Amino acid sequence: MAEDVIDFREICENPELVDNLDHRIIRDVRLPDESELYVCFTFDDGPTEYTPLLLDLFKQYDAKATFFVVGEFVDEFPNITRRIVEEGHQIGNHTYFHPDLSKLTIEESDKEIMTTEAAITTYAKTRSHILRPPYGLFRMETVERAEQMGYRFALWSRDMYVRDWEYPGADAIVQRVLDNMKNGSIVLLHDGGGEREQTVEAVQRLFPILLKKGYKFITISELIEVSERKYAGKI
Template identity: 85%
Template sequence: MAADIVDFREFCENPELVDNLDHRIIRDVRLPDESELYVCFTFDDGPTEYTPLLLDLFKQYDAKATFFVVGEFVDEFPDITRRIVEEGHEIGNHTYFHPNLSTITNDEVDKEIITTEEAIITHAKTRSQLFRAPYGVFRMETLERVEEMGYRLALWSRDMYVRDWEYPGADAIFDRVLENMKNGSIVLLHDGGGEREQTVEAVKRLFPILLNEGYQFVTVSELIEISEQKNAGKMKI
């Protein structure tokens, strides 16, 4: 693998590597011990028919999440995209066709991002502040480029690579999230890319437990803001 390519999946398997990652890449957001408890659920690869099921749950608990949407599905499901925003959640850009960015040209990367943003603006009348690379794979120059375009590159907490796409069962998804939960966790789950009943069921079971523990469900941008405030303007990631 070329040295300038980041494959965050490798970092998830090898925690000791994470300290070497560029600090601008959002992944583990640490909050002071005395802080209130916050968690950020992120859902990638939608919107799909599973997204409204998650939106219903989050509405029931007055909770917020971040949805990293794929442009082609934003165009296919404009009403769901709009609903995500109308209900106070955050939308992040996750490319148009979900390619591995290390295998396409810089111009193609630009096009993936721009066409997705156009779809989001058209259908949801907002623009996203965050970009998440498919599979967590990208060239370092893409980090520079997305920052020029006005995004922060947001991944997930290393130990919250839940792998719900393996269909391990709702119990396993539930366990993987709960076992690793800590203040400021960014959880990676999926509302697209396959059948997501297990994911929806796991989230449904997690809600009462995490709320009982005192967790507040916030978006990635809210979590970053809270972290910056609590750490007196100094980002500790």
């Protein structure tokens, strides 16, 4: 792997590694004031047929999430894309064909991002303001380019690399989330890229548990806002 390539998965999988990434990259957000508890659920790689199941759950609990959509599926499921936005969730750009951005030229990566954004704008009449690189792989050049294009660069909490794509079972997904839950956690889950029954079931089980603990389910932009308001931008 080239020297300047950042692999956030490696950082997540190896607790002994020091995370000295640039402060502009959103990942571990700590909100020390425990009187208000917030969590961001994020779903990558959709929209797919599993997305409406999640949207139904979030609607039932009057909760919000963030969906990092893949452009080719936005074009395939325009109505689901529209529904994500209409129901008050945040939509994030996750490229068009889900490539490893660290291997692309800036021109190629711009195209991935812009074609996705065009699809989002066409169907959902809005643009996204956050970008998540597929596989958590990128170069700092990607971060700078994203900023120039009007995006915040958003990863996830290091200890919320839940690996639902390994199909560990809904119980294990629930446990992985609960074991690491902190105020301001950004949870990485998937509504695409394979069968997601386990993920949907896990979210269904997590709702009553986390609501009972007092967690409010908010979007990444709302989390940034809370952090800036309460902690003077220490995100």
